[in-house]
Amino acid sequence: MANIRLYNSKTRAEEDFVPLDPANVRMYVCGPTVYDRAHIGNARPVVVFDTLFRLLRHVYGERHVTYVRNFTDVDDKINAKASETGRPIRDITDETIRWYHEDMDALGALRPSQEPRATEFIGAMIGMIQGLIDGGHAYAAEGHVLFDVRSYADYGKLSGRSIDDMIAGARVEVAPYKRDPMDFVLWKPSTDDLPGWDSPWGRGRPGWHIECSAMSHELLGESFDIHGGGIDLQFPHHENEIAQSCCAHPQGGFAKVWMHNEMLQVEGKKMSKSLGNFFTVRDLLDQGYPGEVIRFVYLGTHYTKPMDWTHDKAMQAEATLRKWRGLTAGAGAGVAAPEVVAALSDDLNTAGAIAELHGLASRGDAAGLLASAQMLGLLLPEMGAWAELSFDLAPWVNHLTCLRAEAMESKSFALVDAMKAALTAAGVEVRMSKAGVELLPGPGFDADKLPVL
Ligand SMILES: Nc1ncnc2c1ncn2[C@@H]1O[C@H](COP(=O)(O)OP(=O)(O)OP(=O)(O)O)[C@@H](O)[C@H]1O
């Protein structure tokens, strides 16, 4: 059995991965708040943890891995969207979940084993909050319930800060009903126009952090193997999840390994809705970037490193995938190459795994390449429609070659430039050098838009 090693953010060390129960390896990943299309930053953890899910299934067997990723469908951002648009909340969350599925399916991400919606687990949240109050870790005040951070000695351990540092460094919400400024909300009151559920503390709704603690407990138990999410969630969200879960179930260990993906950036800044520097997965798909190409771009950077999206990376990914699809067409059944499994097992070294795929391609091992690439969610049959479009551009190459020869004589390049512009508009990449004219169908290529010759 492959020896998987993972970097554990909690211990700040790479460790051998030893599942609590190899017959049921359990992973929880924080999912989206559903009020808008996912941007390509939001899709990074989806691809990262999907790749880990695929590796775990390969090593432990498909039926022996449980992957839970939630939908946060109760949140003030959703409420704001509903009041802006006048639409019912359920319409907004249902539609956003449908979009999320479409977009993540297009990236070759398997659906997790379970995708709980927070609103279906309100009872479990209320139970957990009551348990925290009974255990002396939370208190009710003015319709709110707050977690008492001073009651948990390890608070701050995951992110490596003390409570006093946090208070000094953070913009904490000071409220009269809080005993300590770092105490965070488990339950808050709802006015009549907001979603709410009856509880021992009045009609209200849960805080965000308790959702993940309650859902992971319900579906995975008091202890499970891996908890994942973006590094932006490490503090306060994951710190608060740990505090809640470890205080509510002191005998369980909650998550053993914590994994955090670094951010997808735009000019050095996190892509985020609040900064407005984002574009969605759907935008890229609509521009003609195949989902498989987008996935390949993510896999080119280790998940612990920041990355950005560039058109150049996509063009390279597309050329590689096109070549590999040609090479593996009609290839027989193979097994994933041990060197690819080894690279992935080394803290999900996806860039290393891709280097190994290039090796298999250059050695002409089509069956090995196909099986290995599929382990990374690449070269899947259902994602290949884009590559079948191997349109013969020879007539346009010949035409442009002639135009260029004439232009050399006449010193007038207007016709060449017009032809190049028309080809570019049809999604063709035009490369002209001394060696000749090369035309490549790029993202967004549309044969119907080619200029008439
Ligand atoms: N730029 C990014 N790069 C990588 N992962 C990200 C990025 N932005 C958000 N994530 C991750 O996306 C997942 C879904 O998060 P969520 O739906 O709460 O988005 P969000 O944090 O509200 O996005 P935003 O920060 O744009 O408002 C989380 O795991 C989060 O860490």
Ligand SMILES: [Zn+2]
């Ligand atoms: Zn969470």
